[in-house]
Amino acid sequence: MDLADLLEIKEKELRTRKPIRLRCCLAAGCMSSNGQAVKDSLDKAVQEAGLADEVEVRGVGCMRLCCEGPLVAVDPAGILYQKVAPEDAASIVAALKGGETQVSRGDLNHPFFTKQMSIVLENSGEIDPERIESYIAADGYQALNDALVEMEPKEVIDAILKSGLRGRGGAGYPTGLKWATVAKMQSPKKYVICNADEGDPGAFMDRSVLESDPHRLLEGMAIAAYAVGADQGFIYVRAEYPLAISRLQTAIKQAKQHGLLGSGVLEAAFTFNVEIRIGAGAFVCGEETALMASIEGERGTPRPRPPFPAERGLYASPTLINNVETFANVPSIVRKGAEWFAGIGTEKSKGTKVFALAGKITNTGLIEVPMGTSLRTIVEEMGAGAPDGNQVKAVQTGGPSGGCVPASELDTPVDYESLQQLGSIMGSGGMIVMDQTTNMVDVARFFMDFCMDESCGKCIPCRAGTVQLHALLDRILRRQATARDLGLLEELCDLVKHTSLCGLGQTAPNPVLSTLRFFRNEYLELLQPEIGAPAGPGNAPKPDANPTR
Amino acid sequence: MPVRTLTIDGKPVSAVEGQTVLDAAQDAGITIPTLCHLDGVSDVGACRLCLVEVTGVSRLLPACVTKVTEGMEVRTESERLKRYRRMILELLFAERNHVCAVCVSNGRCELQNLAVAQGMDHVRFAYRFPPYEVDITHRMFGMDHNRCVLCSRCVRVCWFIEGAATKNVAGRGAGARIITDLSQPWGKSETCTSCGKCVQACPTGAKFHKGSTVAEMERDRSRLEFIVTAREKKQWIV
Amino acid sequence: MDRLTFATVWLGGCSGCHMSFLDLDEWLVDLADMVEVVYSPIVDRKEYPENVAVCLIEGAVANEDNLEQVKLIRARTRLLVSFGDCAVTGNVTAMRNPLRTAEPVLQRAYLDTANLRPRIPQARGIVPPLLDQVLPVHEVVPVDSFLPGCPPPADRIRTLLQDVIAGKGSLLSGENIRFG
Ligand SMILES: Cc1cc2nc3c(=O)[nH]c(=O)nc-3n(C[C@H](O)[C@H](O)[C@H](O)COP(=O)(O)O)c2cc1C
Ligand code: SF4
Ligand code: SF4
Ligand code: SF4
Ligand code: SF4
Ligand code: FES
Ligand code: FES
Numbered sequence: 001m002d003l004a005d006l007l008e009i010k011e012k013e014l015r016t017r018k019p020i021r022l023r024c025c026l027a028a029g030c031m032s033s034n035g036q037a038v039k040d041s042l043d044k045a046v047q048e049a050g051l052a053d054e055v056e057v058r059g060v061g062c063m064r065l066c067c068e069g070p071l072v073a074v075d076p077a078g079i080l081y082q083k084v085a086p087e088d089a090a091s092i093v094a095a096l097k098g099g100e101t102q103v104s105r106g107d108l109n110h111p112f113f114t115k116q117m118s119i120v121l122e123n124s125g126e127i128d129p130e131r132i133e134s135y136i137a138a139d140g141y142q143a144l145n146d147a148l149v150e151m152e153p154k155e156v157i158d159a160i161l162k163s164g165l166r167g168r169g170g171a172g173y174p175t176g177l178k179w180a181t182v183a184k185m186q187s188p189k190k191y192v193i194c195n196a197d198e199g200d201p202g203a204f205m206d207r208s209v210l211e212s213d214p215h216r217l218l219e220g221m222a223i224a225a226y227a228v229g230a231d232q233g234f235i236y237v238r239a240e241y242p243l244a245i246s247r248l249q250t251a252i253k254q255a256k257q258h259g260l261l262g263s264g265v266l267e268a269a270f271t272f273n274v275e276i277r278i279g280a281g282a283f284v285c286g287e288e289t290a291l292m293a294s295i296e297g298e299r300g301t302p303r304p305r306p307p308f309p310a311e312r313g314l315y316a317s318p319t320l321i322n323n324v325e326t327f328a329n330v331p332s333i334v335r336k337g338a339e340w341f342a343g344i345g346t347e348k349s350k351g352t353k354v355f356a357l358a359g360k361i362t363n364t365g366l367i368e369v370p371m372g373t374s375l376r377t378i379v380e381e382m383g384a385g386a387p388d389g390n391q392v393k394a395v396q397t398g399g400p401s402g403g404c405v406p407a408s409e410l411d412t413p414v415d416y417e418s419l420q421q422l423g424s425i426m427g428s429g430g431m432i433v434m435d436q437t438t439n440m441v442d443v444a445r446f447f448m449d450f451c452m453d454e455s456c457g458k459c460i461p462c463r464a465g466t467v468q469l470h471a472l473l474d475r476i477l478r479r480q481a482t483a484r485d486l487g488l489l490e491e492l493c494d495l496v497k498h499t500s501l502c503g504l505g506q507t508a509p510n511p512v513l514s515t516l517r518f519f520r521n522e523y524l525e526l527l528q529p530e531i532g533a534p535a536g537p538g539n540a541p542k543p544d545a546n547p548t549r
Numbered sequence: 550m551p552v553r554t555l556t557i558d559g560k561p562v563s564a565v566e567g568q569t570v571l572d573a574a575q576d577a578g579i580t581i582p583t584l585c586h587l588d589g590v591s592d593v594g595a596c597r598l599c600l601v602e603v604t605g606v607s608r609l610l611p612a613c614v615t616k617v618t619e620g621m622e623v624r625t626e627s628e629r630l631k632r633y634r635r636m637i638l639e640l641l642f643a644e645r646n647h648v649c650a651v652c653v654s655n656g657r658c659e660l661q662n663l664a665v666a667q668g669m670d671h672v673r674f675a676y677r678f679p680p681y682e683v684d685i686t687h688r689m690f691g692m693d694h695n696r697c698v699l700c701s702r703c704v705r706v707c708w709f710i711e712g713a714a715t716k717n718v719a720g721r722g723a724g725a726r727i728i729t730d731l732s733q734p735w736g737k738s739e740t741c742t743s744c745g746k747c748v749q750a751c752p753t754g755a756k757f758h759k760g761s762t763v764a765e766m767e768r769d770r771s772r773l774e775f776i777v778t779a780r781e782k783k784q785w786i787v
Numbered sequence: 788m789d790r791l792t793f794a795t796v797w798l799g800g801c802s803g804c805h806m807s808f809l810d811l812d813e814w815l816v817d818l819a820d821m822v823e824v825v826y827s828p829i830v831d832r833k834e835y836p837e838n839v840a841v842c843l844i845e846g847a848v849a850n851e852d853n854l855e856q857v858k859l860i861r862a863r864t865r866l867l868v869s870f871g872d873c874a875v876t877g878n879v880t881a882m883r884n885p886l887r888t889a890e891p892v893l894q895r896a897y898l899d900t901a902n903l904r905p906r907i908p909q910a911r912g913i914v915p916p917l918l919d920q921v922l923p924v925h926e927v928v929p930v931d932s933f934l935p936g937c938p939p940p941a942d943r944i945r946t947l948l949q950d951v952i953a954g955k956g957s958l959l960s961g962e963n964i965r966f967g
Binding site for chain 1: 593594595596597600608609611614632633636637640641643644673674675677698699718720721722723724725
Binding site: 646647649652675676681 | 869876920958961964
């Protein structure tokens with residue numbers, strides 16, 4: 001397999017394409033509302049209408065507006081059918097030839113679609129994720145070829161550096177720097193790991209990429225491996241994503257068969273193998289050191305850093321670990337150039353970000369927007385606000401590690417720094433909208449409950465601190481807490497944030513801190529007066545004046 | 550070996566490259582509180598009591614796993630650190646059931662000593678009172694989960710000094726607990742050599758010699774020290 | 788000289804802390820010169836008075852009566868001292884807490900092990916019902932000073948009282964805060 005072969009596959013794929021195409025979403029969202037049956041009955045209806053030569057029914061990945069699924073798109077007519085039932089197949093096919101159908105149509109001119117910008121999701125909903133040819137027809141694997149044939153590893157790293165790409169797994173560490181560190185390490189063995197553990201409640205961006213465009217991830221990882229000098233890759237994906245796992249397995253098999261993985265990739269002197277590792281669903285296993293321990297078959301608990309994975313990672317070898325979305329940006333950067341990528345987004349946050357929009361919002365689904373898009377655009381325009389005429393009260397980003405941005409701050413642009421200033425984080429892309437019926441103390445308790453359950457138990461501040469934070473929040477909600485308890489809550493947040501071993505504990509207080517910052521009144525309203533006035537210094541452990549006189 | 554000069558609480562200290570801040574402090578006679586650290590086994594940085602401030606680093610660093618660097622300025626005694634240590638101890642006391650008055654380790658317990666040293670005169674958090682069991686199935690030793698602080702010292706000595714790999718941690722979060730083999734009664738273990746190293750390593754009254762009653766549990770770390778010294782320095786303590 | 792009004796209270800504890808208090812021996816005589824004992828198990832007075840300067844409170848909050856009392860005491864006392872481990876941590880009194888309710892304790896004490904007429908005593912107003920969970924005093928009301936120990940040694944009690952009376956503060960440190 002070389003460039004010529006790639007181009008030939010592409011050409012053949014385009015040549016054999018049928019004039020009319022029905023794209024059926026077969027990603028998990030639509031599959032859960034009977035998407036597979038919709039596709040099957042469309043296939044049948046096309047056969048029965050005798051249109052098989054003219055019409056192609058293609059299973060594709062997520063088309064974004066998951067709440068209206070199952071979705072079926074018609075090319076080139078530019079129609080999007082929503083909430084399609086298997087019984088609708090005949091009328092949809094009839095409508096291709098001037099017939100009538102009652103199936104409701106989505107508005108492709110709605111800001112939900114028009115304000116999106118696709119890099120990571122460029123093939124999502126377009127190509128068939130189970131056919132490598134479909135990916136190759138969309139210029140797939142050309143970036144890998146460009147890298148292997150035309151670029152030195154250092155040039156690839158320079159391109160990533162120049163693009164300004166930052167990690168999409170949460171912390172936003174500059175990807176090029178990380179690659180450069182791993183590349184610099186002298187070691188006979190290096191690894192590339194893709195973090196597909198995606199544990200934030202409400203987040204499904206990575207899952208969509210895996211289900212909709214798995215080859216993009218493989219290509220990104222292969223380019224990374226070439227750049228840093230690794231020959232073995234692992235994809236760590238959670239067991240709760242069976243469809244993603246099976247599509248990845250298919251993709252890996254196809255890529256190997258086509259000489260795009262394995263030894264002598266694209267006839268270059270480059271070997272890269274990828275294996276899948278399945279996580280058992282512990283949130284903390286998304287933390288990089290815990291993840292590596294889990295791959296090694298150890299208990300999935302984090303260890304102190306340094307040493308960072310780049311210096312000493314999997315099996316004590318230098319290891320590059322990036323998030324799914326981070327890798328998924330790479331082929332586009334290599335193919336279209338660092339300048340192109342750096343031209344998108346804000347000064348410090350380049351490119352796009354995928355968000356899983358959920359909660360009290362009319363349009364739930366997947367959106368990809370340029371960095372710097374305001375929360376208002378996302379929530380009010382694209383998401384069309386809260387349903388049933390309710391008012392948006394806050395937007396939660398960053399999952400259990402993030403915070404709540406109040407409605408008054410909706411003009412905040414989404415970029416790493418702006419969200420951090422508001423006490424939240426970009427996170428991996430979960431975005432949960434809350435309306436005025438939401439009690440913010442309850443929200444804080446919900447996330448604390450999650451962290452408490454997911455704490456690995458290794459370090460004391462997180463293991464025991466999240467339990468006590470949860471108990472204090474619970475006490476406040478039961479209207480049994482006093483100002484003394486609120487003080488303790490704040491002191492404990494400070495401790496857990498600054499002394500926990502890993503990111504889970506260090507960020508666990510964020511939902512509490514940010515709701516305290518913007519919705520303190522909701523806490524104060526629940527407090528009870530203290531029984532009996534304290535005469536002395538209360539419970540402060542400092543020397544006191546004599547309170548008896 | 551290259552020497553590194555640093556200051557700890559303003560005091561100039563010289564250390565060897567590769568040493569941890571904790572080692573350097575100990576050599577210089579400066580006490581940094583620790584709980585999960587045990588000389589001779591690898592560190593896990595889990596208890597967070599040894600956190601120190603280092604100039605130019607915004608995060609607090611665990612002294613037991615942080616290597617010394619040239620010119621490093623370390624502070625071990627700020628008000629903030631004292632507040633954190635005290636609170637970590639409060640969390641531990643509230644987590645399980647510590648009734649010192651009836652404990653085998655009363656008066657000789659590292660946890661109790663830490664509370665005294667850090668000025669913890671009471672616990673502000675609500676005690677959790679979890680129901681835990683006592684395993685006295687072993688012929689010689691007992692394990693009282695009510696007093697375990699999950700420092701994992703027993704696990705590490707059992708794996709890395711005795712090499713029996715009998716002890717382990719199971720479960721996660723507040724549900725984490727020390728187990729024997731695949732969560733069997735200690736007395737049923739086929740891998741335990743009854744060497745007693747885990748009992749010597751335990752900082753609290755969680756592991757004890759059967760037959761010791763209140764305040765009687767004495768530990769003899771010299772046996773551990775003997776093996777570790779022999780291994781690391783090839784010297785035999787006589 | 789105006790003497791400080793001084794009280795000691797015995798809640799859910801074994802009275803060991805009070806025994807230790809009596810171990811102050813002849814210093815008790817000196818103490819009597821400095822404080823006026825207005826309420827104590829060793830003083831015959833039914834109701835806890837108003838405006839008490841210092842109160843040592845032994846024992847945890849274990850029953851409904853303790854609960855009412857401790858709130859009243861807090862309201863009428865300027866310096867409230869948790870006296871002994873049971874008051875400070877719950878200690879032995881709270882060892883039934885992992886059982887979650889008082890029921891199994893009563894069952895064991897009055898039914899399972901009874902030889903004659905097994906029956907759980909119920910006499911409202913005479914026998915106060917047990918709380919499901921025993922609480923250290925400061926979980927119910929704010930406490931100003933902590934005097935741990937099971938029981939606190941007499942000289943520890945003396946150190947605290949001397950400091951308080953001399954106006955040198957009310958917090959102990961060093962070995963004086965050791966539990967057990
Ligand atoms: C508790 C915890 C959970 C995490 N979960 C994930 C995850 O599910 N996916 C992910 O990509 N990164 C996760 N991370 C971040 C990873 O540790 C790591 O920073 C990331 O994979 C690096 O990739 P990036 O540089 O491409 O963002 C998690 C971190 C913590 C502390
Ligand atoms: S912060 Fe929490 S999850 Fe991380 S190591 Fe500590 S206990 Fe484990
Ligand atoms: S282990 Fe230590 S702190 Fe716990 S009860 Fe025993 S003596 Fe007290
Ligand atoms: S006695 Fe020895 S072998 Fe047995 S559990 Fe303890 S350390 Fe391991
Ligand atoms: S049993 Fe002892 S040594 Fe083992 S984890 Fe518990 S406290 Fe630590
Ligand atoms: S899953 Fe079908 S549109 Fe997202
Ligand atoms: S001694 Fe360093 S973290 Fe426990």
